[in-house]
Amino acid sequence: MLTVTSISRHFGDHRVLHDVSFEVRPGRMTGFLGANGAGKTTTMRIILGVLAPHGGSVTWNGEPVTGSLRQRFGYMPEERGLYPKMKVAEQVAWLGQLHGLDRATARRNTEELLDQLDLASRADDKLEDLSLGNQQRVQVAAALVHDPVLLILDEPFSGLDPIAVDVVLGVLRERAAQGVPVLFSSHQLAIVEQLCDDLVILSGGTIAASGDREQLRREHGTERWELVVDSDAGWLRDLAGVRVVDLDGPRAVFELTGGTSDQDVLKAALGKGAVRSFTPVLPSLEEIFKEAI
Ligand SMILES: Nc1ncnc2c1ncn2[C@@H]1O[C@H](COP(=O)(O)OP(=O)(O)OP(=O)(O)O)[C@@H](O)[C@H]1O
Secondary structure: OEEEEEEEEEEOOEEEEEEEEEEEOOOOEEEEEEOOOOOHHHHHHHHOOOOOOOEEEEEEOOEEOOHHHHOOEEEEOOOOOOOOOOEHHHHHHHHHHHOOOOHHHHHHHHHHHHHHOOOHHHOOOEHHHOOHHHHHHHHHHHHHOOOOOEEEEEOOOOOOOHHHHHHHHHHHHHHHHOOOOEEEEOOOHHHHHHHOOEEEEEEOOEEEEEEEHHHHHHHOOOOEEEEEEOOOOHHHHHOOOEEEEEEEOOEEEEEEOOOOOHHHHHHHHHHHOOEEEEEEEOOOHHHHHHHHO
């Protein structure tokens, strides 16, 4: 497990991170969210040892992170740093060797990864001859080739079409299922919603919320209910203590504004006819994000 404890960082007078603590747990995909400039990249660079914190610590299974351990981490930086003129497979295998793999293992891992990422047919092309989306897939391969014990990915899905997102998502999920903690930043909330088990939300350099995604959904946002009846549910609008958020024929989503309980609404609905479903609705990630930052 990766543990970030109370890290801080400033650039000149600009305080970028303050008292940032969170965990990235084994086998879990952790989504790292925050507005532009919130400090996500800075945090990732500190975890990778590219940048030193001005306070706090980063530990791996309770031990300080050393240079040799960092070599076993996988990192996809925001500024993609591959060689445009080098051939795809050659480049990925070479990066594997730089991370300590022998030549044969580096080649085998490269072949497997290019296959998984649907890039096998481009193995002998120069990176610069690939589309930007395919170059991005190569970046993912480069971060994974040495079978890292931890994955830190800065915006791995930016610029990918939906099919490429699915391919990369599948590869990352597989690593997580093998027990690798995965931390990835993204501005694409729909993808994060689909992919992450845990969430860390940074706002202005401090933690606004962190933990299990479902628990955060239960803890944040306004409680809502969805009611589905047989006929038009428009009568809900006239019920005291109810605010209808969304109405579509027999389906309504509503909040309670006081004085009326969910059971009162259910009774009222049953008084009007058959009730097909009545369920609490958890807030979406977008709502949690907007509330937290
Ligand atoms: N080397 C640096 N020197 C000075 N300021 C920096 C440096 N690196 C980052 N910053 C500043 O730190 C703040 C946080 O930047 P960071 O890149 O960590 O944010 P981010 O959450 O990753 O943003 P984005 O979502 O836009 O990528 C920004 O105001 C940025 O300008």
